[in-house]
Amino acid sequence: AQSVTQPDIHITVSEGASLELRCNYSYGATPYLFWYVQSPGQGLQLLLKYFSGDTLVQGIKGFEAEFKRSQSSFNLRKPSVHWSDAAEYFCAVGAGYGGATNKLIFGTGTLLAVQP
Amino acid sequence: DAGVIQSPRHEVTEMGQEVTLRCKPISGHNSLFWYRQTMMRGLELLIYFNNNVPIDDSGMPEDRFSAKMPNASFSTLKIQPSEPRDSAVYFCASSFRTGGQPQHFGDGTRLSIL
Numbered sequence: 001a002q003s004v005t006q007p008d009i010h011i012t013v014s015e016g017a018s019l020e021l022r023c024n025y026s027y028g029a030t031p032y033l034f035w036y037v038q039s040p041g042q043g044l045q046l047l048l049k050y051f052s053g054d055t056l057v058q059g060i061k062g063f064e065a066e067f068k069r070s071q072s073s074f075n076l077r078k079p080s081v082h083w084s085d086a087a088e089y090f091c092a093v094g095a096g097y098g099g100a101t102n103k104l105i106f107g108t109g110t111l112l113a114v115q116p
Numbered sequence: 117d118a119g120v121i122q123s124p125r126h127e128v129t130e131m132g133q134e135v136t137l138r139c140k141p142i143s144g145h146n147s148l149f150w151y152r153q154t155m156m157r158g159l160e161l162l163i164y165f166n167n168n169v170p171i172d173d174s175g176m177p178e179d180r181f182s183a184k185m186p187n188a189s190f191s192t193l194k195i196q197p198s199e200p201r202d203s204a205v206y207f208c209a210s211s212f213r214t215g216g217q218p219q220h221f222g223d224g225t226r227l228s229i230l
Contacts, residue, residue, distance in 0.1 A: 032216035043120070043207055043221035044159075051216055090159070094216045102147055102217055103172065106159045 002027050002095045006107035013081050014115045021076040021110050023091030032094030033074040034104065035065055039087045047089075050074065061085070086114045118142070120222035122208050128228045134196040137225045140189055141210030149219060150183055150193050151207040159207075165191065166213050198229045 003026045013019055025031055032051055036044040048059025055067040065076045074091060088111045092104040121140040129135055141148050149164040163173040168185045176183070180199070185191040195202055205226050209219040 034218055036221075041223075043223045044209075044219075046218045046220070049218050102166075102211055102213060102219075103149075103161065103164060104219060108158050 002093055002105045004091050004093050004105050004107035006091055006110050008110045009108070010111045010113065012113040012115060015083050016080050019078045019081045019085070019112070021089050021112070023074045023076065023107060024072050025074060025093045026072065027093055033067060034092040034094070035059065035063070035076050036090045036092065037087045038090065044090060047076070081114055083114045083116065086112055088112070120208055120210050120220055122222035122225050124225060125223065126226045128230065129198060130230050131200055132197045134194065135198045135227060137193040137206050137227070139191045139208030139222060141191070141208070142220055143189070145210035145220070146188065146213045147211045148185060148191050149209040150191070151209065152204045153207060153224070154204045162193070200229045203227055203229045
């Protein structure tokens with residue numbers, strides 16, 4: 001069965017420091033992978049997505065993620081964190097085979113705190 | 117462009133009352149998803165529709181929950197009767213039907229059952 005693991009529940013970084021949020025997935029075929037961000041009181045906003053091709057994908061707000069098939073990982077990175085990046089981040093994998101379903105499986109989220 | 121619109125944003129009601137949550141998906145999207153988010157259980161998929169037809173309702177907690185999509189631009193999630201354990205944030209999301217498409221979320225309805 002498909003699954004997504006985000007091993008870090010909470011992460012605290014200093015403003016200006018680099019960031020890496022981990023995501024591991026379990027999926028039998030080439031996955032569709034997504035990162036979403038949720039600010040307090042808001043819905044989930046799409047940061048970036050991976051379908052195929054270049055394994056390094058760029059997203060909004062200066063985020064990027066790298067797909068590593070050998071490690072079943074899709075980690076999210078940002079070179080310099082801003083205070084406004086404090087939020088909860090969710091990794092998701094597209095379930096189903098050959099587009100048979102567009103259901104997403106979400107990880108449990110990583111809550112990011114940014115210290116001044 | 118208008119995103120996914122949910123109403124109401126907040127609902128407070130007493131146990132036993134009927135609750136109806138509403139969602140208007142993005143125009144042109146033909147898949148619609150209802151989620152529930154709580155601290156204890158995280159984000160749970162309740163049900164999703166493709167072309168207004170329910171495809172997977174295995175996440176609906178019990179018979180007190182029902183969802184409908186009478187047309188491509190409107191869906192409801194109803195809880196009757198409501199219980200305190202139903203208190204959560206309920207999200208609606210929509211996407212194109214094609215596999216692998218990202219889902220676009222509304223801002224949610226924060227439901228409190230007293």
